[in-house]
Amino acid sequence: MIMKLRKNLTLQVLLAIVLGIAVGQFFPHQGESLKVLSDVFVKMIKMVIAPIVFFTIVIGISGMGDMKKVGRIGGKALLYFEIITTFAMVIGVTVMYIIRPGAGMSTAGVKAADVAKYTKDAAATSHGFIDFLTSIVPDNVMAAFSKGDMLPVLFFSILFGLAMAGLGDRVKPVTNFLEKMNEIFFRIVGIIMKFSPIAAFGAMSYTIGKFGVHSLFSLGKMMGSVYITMALFIFIVLGSICRMYGFSLIKLLRFIKEELLLVLGTSSSESALPRVMEKLEKFGASKPVVGLVVPTGYSFNLDGTSIYLSMAGLFIAQAYGVELNWIQVLTFMGVLMLTSKGAAGITGSGFVTLAATLAAIPNNVIPIEGMALLIGVDRFMSEARAITNIIGNSVATIVIAKSENQFNPNPEVKDQDTSLQTSSAQEAPAL
Numbered sequence: 556m557i558m559k560l561r562k563n564l565t566l567q568v569l570l571a572i573v574l575g576i577a578v579g580q581f582f583p584h585q586g587e588s589l590k591v592l593s594d595v596f597v598k599m600i601k602m603v604i605a606p607i608v609f610f611t612i613v614i615g616i617s618g619m620g621d622m623k624k625v626g627r628i629g630g631k632a633l634l635y636f637e638i639i640t641t642f643a644m645v646i647g648v649t650v651m652y653i654i655r656p657g658a659g660m661s662t663a664g665v666k667a668a669d670v671a672k673y674t675k676d677a678a679a680t681s682h683g684f685i686d687f688l689t690s691i692v693p694d695n696v697m698a699a700f701s702k703g704d705m706l707p708v709l710f711f712s713i714l715f716g717l718a719m720a721g722l723g724d725r726v727k728p729v730t731n732f733l734e735k736m737n738e739i740f741f742r743i744v745g746i747i748m749k750f751s752p753i754a755a756f757g758a759m760s761y762t763i764g765k766f767g768v769h770s771l772f773s774l775g776k777m778m779g780s781v782y783i784t785m786a787l788f789i790f791i792v793l794g795s796i797c798r799m800y801g802f803s804l805i806k807l808l809r810f811i812k813e814e815l816l817l818v819l820g821t822s823s824s825e826s827a828l829p830r831v832m833e834k835l836e837k838f839g840a841s842k843p844v845v846g847l848v849v850p851t852g853y854s855f856n857l858d859g860t861s862i863y864l865s866m867a868g869l870f871i872a873q874a875y876g877v878e879l880n881w882i883q884v885l886t887f888m889g890v891l892m893l894t895s896k897g898a899a900g901i902t903g904s905g906f907v908t909l910a911a912t913l914a915a916i917p918n919n920v921i922p923i924e925g926m927a928l929l930i931g932v933d934r935f936m937s938e939a940r941a942i943t944n945i946i947g948n949s950v951a952t953i954v955i956a957k958s959e960n961q962f963n964p965n966p967e968v969k970d971q972d973t974s975l976q977t978s979s980a981q982e983a984p985a986l
Contacts (some may be wrong), residue, residue: 586764770961
């Protein structure tokens with residue numbers, strides 16, 4: 556048993572989460588101080604994300620050759636993201652109007668000071684469409700890498716890859732060098748991942764120690780609504796898409812189970828980004844598709860965040876007895892569609908985005924101070940939305956790969972069903 560535990564990262568992370576819950580519950584003050592373990596681990600992962608994204612995209616594009624194919628993959632991915640994200644928000648809004656978890660909620664103890672930090676952070680962040688577009692182009696390439704800004708890094712990587720592809724065999728030595736560097740950085744990720752159980756233990760100890768298990772019950776109806784909605788989205792919506800494109804959602808989830816547990820423990824989908832990219836390549840998606848779709852999805856395909864934010868806004872409205880008409884609901888969803896872009900998978904960023912969204916709605920029909928109602932349980936729900944985000948991006952990658960005939964099933968992947976044994980040349984539904 557001990558030998559199995561030493562070799563199985565999944566069991567290690569699960570045990571760490573259970574121990575973290577116990578420490579946070581029985582030793583709350585000590586549990587709060589253990590957050591540093593998770594913070595250090597996430598910083599180590601963020602340290603290698605930008606280089607890995609750069610190497611993966613450049614190698615993939617330079618080896619693809621056909622620039623039209625690059626544009627087609629990117630265009631398909633963005634179209635897919637917008638359709639699925641809109642669908643996710645519609646599901647969230649629908650569930651809120653059916654269950655109405657905010658109705659009858661007491662707002663007597665709400666204080667505007669409780670959300671001052673989030674509103675201040677939101678005000679300091681540019682959420683306009685023009686600001687969003689200009690933020691994609693970095694002022695300084697090295698600064699973008701040092702800050703880990705995903706969209707500027709992605710933009711520069713695509714340009715670099717296109718330039719290399721145009722030079723052909725003359726830059727073959729550069730391609731070989733980047734391939735070796737990519738291998739080194741993934742080896743670094745492997746070393747960092749050995750510390751993931753410690754990170755999961757620290758994060759869970761902090762969460763339970765600071766907010767307590769009791770906070771789960773005070774807003775249990777809202778939490779239950781969020782979890783139910785995300786489960787419906789994953790297993791019905793994404794599951795149906797998987798069946799349309801001839802692969803099994805369950806098999807995919809089994810294949811990335813370690814990464815899902817890591818996200819559960821750290822509440823950050825960013826912590827699993829490098830490993831997910833590696834796993835999706837092993838699952839059968841080509842390097843160019845993985846390199847383009849996954850990093851882009853971390854800013855444009857935040858299904859879990861979109862579901863949560865749409866539900867959180869309506870929860871506050873219901874708690875304050877504000878009945879929104881359909882024009883106000885559509886306005887709320889439209890603003891959210893814009894402000895959610897770039898709300899990367901980092902714990903707390905969703906709450907800042909919610910503050911920016913509520914502030915941008917005309918006439919402030921939804922009281923921003925109502926966010927204080929959700930502070931105690933936001934951390935618990937951040938795990939659900941981070942897991943939904945990573946599953947949504949994984950499914951999107953396989954869908955785009957299959958639609959481009961760039962999916963080659965890996966025979967070493969265990970428990971694959973017959974739908975995964977077909978050739979990548981098999982026709983997939985058009986996207």
